[in-house]
Amino acid sequence: MRIPLTPQSTSPLYQQIESYLRQGILSGSLPAETRLPACRQLAHDLGVNRATVENAYAKLQADGLVFSRMGSGTYVLPSNPLAEGIKNNPEKDWPLWQKSVQARSLKSKSDTVEEMLQAAGHPHPIHFASGVSDSRQFPVNEFRKVIQSVMRRDQIAALEYGEGNGYAPLRAGITRILASQGLQTSPENILITAGSQQAIFLVSQVLLKPNDIVLVEDPTYSGALDLFRTLGFQIIGIPMDGQGMQVDKLEKLLQQHHPKLIYTVPNFHNPTGTCLSSARRRQLIVLADRYNVPILEDDFVGDLRYEGHAQPSLKALDTGGQVIYVSTFSKMLMPGLRVGFIVANGPIYDSLLNFKRLSDQATSTLIQRALDTYVTIGRYQAYLRRSGQIFRKRRDTMLNAIQQYLPDEVSFDSPKGGLFIWLRLPQPISTDALLPVACKEGVSFVPGNFFFTDGASGEEWMRLNFAAQTEEDIEEGIRRLGKAMQQIKTING
Ligand code: PMP
Numbered sequence: 001m002r003i004p005l006t007p008q009s010t011s012p013l014y015q016q017i018e019s020y021l022r023q024g025i026l027s028g029s030l031p032a033e034t035r036l037p038a039c040r041q042l043a044h045d046l047g048v049n050r051a052t053v054e055n056a057y058a059k060l061q062a063d064g065l066v067f068s069r070m071g072s073g074t075y076v077l078p079s080n081p082l083a084e085g086i087k088n089n090p091e092k093d094w095p096l097w098q099k100s101v102q103a104r105s106l107k108s109k110s111d112t113v114e115e116m117l118q119a120a121g122h123p124h125p126i127h128f129a130s131g132v133s134d135s136r137q138f139p140v141n142e143f144r145k146v147i148q149s150v151m152r153r154d155q156i157a158a159l160e161y162g163e164g165n166g167y168a169p170l171r172a173g174i175t176r177i178l179a180s181q182g183l184q185t186s187p188e189n190i191l192i193t194a195g196s197q198q199a200i201f202l203v204s205q206v207l208l209k210p211n212d213i214v215l216v217e218d219p220t221y222s223g224a225l226d227l228f229r230t231l232g233f234q235i236i237g238i239p240m241d242g243q244g245m246q247v248d249k250l251e252k253l254l255q256q257h258h259p260k261l262i263y264t265v266p267n268f269h270n271p272t273g274t275c276l277s278s279a280r281r282r283q284l285i286v287l288a289d290r291y292n293v294p295i296l297e298d299d300f301v302g303d304l305r306y307e308g309h310a311q312p313s314l315k316a317l318d319t320g321g322q323v324i325y326v327s328t329f330s331k332m333l334m335p336g337l338r339v340g341f342i343v344a345n346g347p348i349y350d351s352l353l354n355f356k357r358l359s360d361q362a363t364s365t366l367i368q369r370a371l372d373t374y375v376t377i378g379r380y381q382a383y384l385r386r387s388g389q390i391f392r393k394r395r396d397t398m399l400n401a402i403q404q405y406l407p408d409e410v411s412f413d414s415p416k417g418g419l420f421i422w423l424r425l426p427q428p429i430s431t432d433a434l435l436p437v438a439c440k441e442g443v444s445f446v447p448g449n450f451f452f453t454d455g456a457s458g459e460e461w462m463r464l465n466f467a468a469q470t471e472e473d474i475e476e477g478i479r480r481l482g483k484a485m486q487q488i489k490t491i492n493g
C-alpha cells in the first residue's frame with residue numbers, strides 16, 4: 001500500500017496514516033472485510049516505525065472502523081454506518097468546479113426498464129426490453145479457444161496497440177462479408193471502431209458542431225438520440241410508415257432546415273423493425289446528393305434476415321461518397337467484443353481515423369485478432385445461420401402469442417428480420433402507464449416515447465424484443481402483458 005506521507009507536516013505520521021485509511025474506509029474504496037497490510041509490512045513499505053502503524057490501527061479500531069482477528073490481521077468492519085452516511089450524502093462539499101459540471105448521466109433506456117423490472121421483484125421476470133440478442137447463446141467456449149489460439153500464434157503482437165484503423169486481416173474479412181451482401185469496398189476504406197456507438201460518435205464529431213441540425217427517422221434508436229442531444233445538435237424527425245422513412249417528406253425538410261447529416265437505420269429499423277423500400281433508398285441518395293448532405297447509414301442487424309430478399313445497402317447504391325456506413329458485431333455476435341466498423345470514402349476517412357486515435361488509440365487488437373479467426377474459420381457465418389433459425393421461430397412464437405393473448409385492437413407488422421416487434425396499443429392505453437403494471441406482472445418492454453425526437457410522442461407504441469427469450473418465456477411474457485393490459489383497461493374504466 002502506498003500512503004503519501006509528509007514528514008515535515010505538523011500532523012504526526014501515525015495520524016497521516018490513520019486519516020488516509022479512514023478516508024478509504026468511509027469512501028468505500030476500502031470495503032468491508034478488506035484486510036489491511038500487516039503492521040510490519042506497512043511500516044517497512046512506508047519507511048516508518050512499526051509502532052507508528054500500530055498507533056494508526058489502534059485509533060481506527062477505537063473508532064469502530066476496523067477490527068483485528070487473532071493471528072490473522074486487521075480488517076475493515078462490515079457495514080459501517082458512518083461510511084453509508086457519506087456515500088449517500090448528495091450534499092457532499094465538492095470543489096466549486098464540480099458543481100458547475102452538468103450531471104448528465106444517461107442510462108440506456110433498456111437498462112432503466114430492466115432495473116424497474118428487477119425492482120418489481122417478480123420471481124421469474126421476463127425481459128422484452130433488451131436491445132441485444134440472447135446472451136445465453138453466445139459461443140463462449142468457441143471464443144475462449146479462439147482467443148487462446150490467437151495468443152499462442154501471435155504472442156506479443158496480440159497485446160500491442162495495433163493499427164489505429166484496425167487489424168488488417170479483420171478489415172479484409174469484413175470486406176468479404178460486405179461483398180457477399182453486395183457492398184464492394186476495400187480494406188483501406190474500413191475503420192474498426194469500439195462498437196457502432198463509437199462509429200456514430202466519431203461521425204458526429206467530425207461532421208457536426210453544437211446547434212447543427214441532424215435529420216433522423218421518427219422514431220429512431222434512442223442511443224443515437226441521446227448522443228445527438230448530449231452533443232447539442234438540433235434533431236428533426238422524418239415521419240415513418242410501413243416502408244421506412246417517408247422520403248417524400250424529406251425534400252421539404254432539407255430545404256427548410258439545411259441539416260448537416262441524415263442518420264438512418266434502413267434495415268430492420270430500431271425500434272420499428274421496418275426496412276426502407278428499394279425505391280426510397282434510391283430517392284434518398286438522390287436527394288442527399290442534390291442537397292449535399294451526408295447520410296449516416298446504421299446497419300446494426302443487417303444480416304439477421306429471416307425471410308425475403310436483402311435490399312442493397314445505401315452505401316452500395318452510392319457512387320459518389322455520399323454515404324458513411326456503420327455496422328457492428330454486437331447484435332449478430334456479442335456486444336462485449338466492442339467491435340464495430342465504418343465504411344467511408346474520401347477525405348472523411350482520415351478525419352475519422354484521427355478522431356478514433358484521439359479517442360482511444362485503437363480497438364483491442366487481441367479481440368480483433370480473435371474475431372478475425374472466428375470469421376475466417378467459418379464460425380461466424382455458422383453462428384449467424386443458427387441464430388437466424390432460432391430467432392425466426394421466436395419471432396413467430398411472439399406473433400402467435402400476441403394474437404392469442406393481446407386485445408384484437410393491437411396492431412403491428414411482422415418484421416422480416418432483426419430483433420424487434422413494434423406494437424401499437426388501442427388508443428386510451430399509454431405504454432408509460434402500462435410499464436409499472438407489466439413489471440409487477442413480471443414482464444418488461446420499452447415504451448414508445450423513448451424513441452421519438454420530442455421524447456413524448458408515441459405513447460401508444462411499445463418495442464418488444466423477441467430474440468432474447470426462449471419460446472416458453474415469450475408465450476408466458478405475452479400472456480402477462482395481456483393481463484397487465486386488462487388491469488389498465490379496468491383502471492381506466
Ligand atoms: N445502432 C443501433 C440501431 C443500435 O440498436 C445499437 C445498440 N443498441 C447501436 C447502434 C450500438 O451498438 P454497439 O455500439 O454495441 O455496436
